[in-house]
Amino acid sequence: MERLEAHRFFFSNLITAAAGVPKANERLVTAFASTPRERFAGPGPWKIFTATGYIETPTDDPAFLYQDILVAIAPERRISIGQPLLHAICLAALNIKEGESVVHVGAGTGYYTALLASLTGPTGSVVAYEIEKDLSERATRNLRDYRNATVRHRSGAEGPLPECDAIYVNAGATAPLDIWLNALRPNGRLLFPLTPADGPGGMPGAGGMLLITRASDDRFDARFVDTATFIPCVGGRDDETALKLRVAFQRGDFRNVRSLRRNTRPDETCWCSGNGWWLSTSVSM
Numbered sequence: 001m002e003r004l005e006a007h008r009f010f011f012s013n014l015i016t017a018a019a020g021v022p023k024a025n026e027r028l029v030t031a032f033a034s035t036p037r038e039r040f041a042g043p044g045p046w047k048i049f050t051a052t053g054y055i056e057t058p059t060d061d062p063a064f065l066y067q068d069i070l071v072a073i074a075p076e077r078r079i080s081i082g083q084p085l086l087h088a089i090c091l092a093a094l095n096i097k098e099g100e101s102v103v104h105v106g107a108g109t110g111y112y113t114a115l116l117a118s119l120t121g122p123t124g125s126v127v128a129y130e131i132e133k134d135l136s137e138r139a140t141r142n143l144r145d146y147r148n149a150t151v152r153h154r155s156g157a158e159g160p161l162p163e164c165d166a167i168y169v170n171a172g173a174t175a176p177l178d179i180w181l182n183a184l185r186p187n188g189r190l191l192f193p194l195t196p197a198d199g200p201g202g203m204p205g206a207g208g209m210l211l212i213t214r215a216s217d218d219r220f221d222a223r224f225v226d227t228a229t230f231i232p233c234v235g236g237r238d239d240e241t242a243l244k245l246r247v248a249f250q251r252g253d254f255r256n257v258r259s260l261r262r263n264t265r266p267d268e269t270c271w272c273s274g275n276g277w278w279l280s281t282s283v284s285m
Contacts, residue, residue: 008033016088021089027098027119037081038065039142040110040142041073041109045059046071068085074134079132086228091115093191094191095189096166099121101120102120102166103162104170106156107128113151120148122148126150127164129152130152137153157173160183161179167188168192169190171236172195172229172236173192174194174242176210176212176260178276181262193230196242197239205229210257221260222257224254224255238275241274259285260277
């Protein structure tokens with residue numbers, strides 16, 4: 001085993017183990033191990049995001065990338081390749097199956113799009129959306145060897161989306177958007193960061209990764225997978241709802257959410273509500 005291959009193998013096993021991914025989920029372990037982070041990070045040395053700002057790797061040795069770190073791809077816009085541990089938790093929860101059709105919103109330079117493409121396999125497909133032109137161009141180049149992945153330069157929060165089995169969103173929204181929910185097939189899954197108003201200094205507010213499963217045409221199960229902080233989703237935010245979400249998350253009881261309700265009046269089980277939707281602490285009916 002060559003040096004860099006060994007780094008990838010150890011990184012994959014470490015990240016998935018820390019995420020609590022069962023050893024039987026070999027496809028996710030393999031996806032992390034076979035996806036070269038350096039292709040999607042661009043030329044090194046690389047800027048690594050920390051709570052106190054960016055630090056730079058000493059050299060352009062790709063081995064530095066195989067850690068649980070946020071690698072900047074557009075530091076002036078605070079855009080990075082997201083935390084591997086969080087994404088391992090999310091991808092395990094999303095449970096992509098071979099042959100499924102997947103939509104990825106907020107592709108960046110395509111690293112997690114590549115993981116989705118590996119998980120769905122040659123009989124499946126991934127359509128990725130990236131609103132930043134330079135990043136969508138980089139993602140298109142980076143994914144050239146993934147024949148089941150397509151990159152589209154536009155917002156994945158506006159306009160029609162293809163019917164699909166799963167939607168993975170990597171930008172913070174204040175609602176489960178109708179275009180996302182309406183694109184889901186029966187048993188389809190939507191996983192996105194539901195995030196509140198910004199915190200001090202304009203930093204994105206801490207919210208949670210919300211997994212919604214279409215149990216039937218009008219019935220949706222819902223649960224929070226983990227906490228999360230993401231840059232805003234263009235076209236997916238409402239200031240009034242963002243403030244309501246801040247209050248809801250501050251209560252600390254977000255893991256009690258069990259279902260999503262649409263176009264009905266909220267009852268005493270309401271955790272938080274928005275325009276035409278609310279989250280309930282009761283199971284879906």
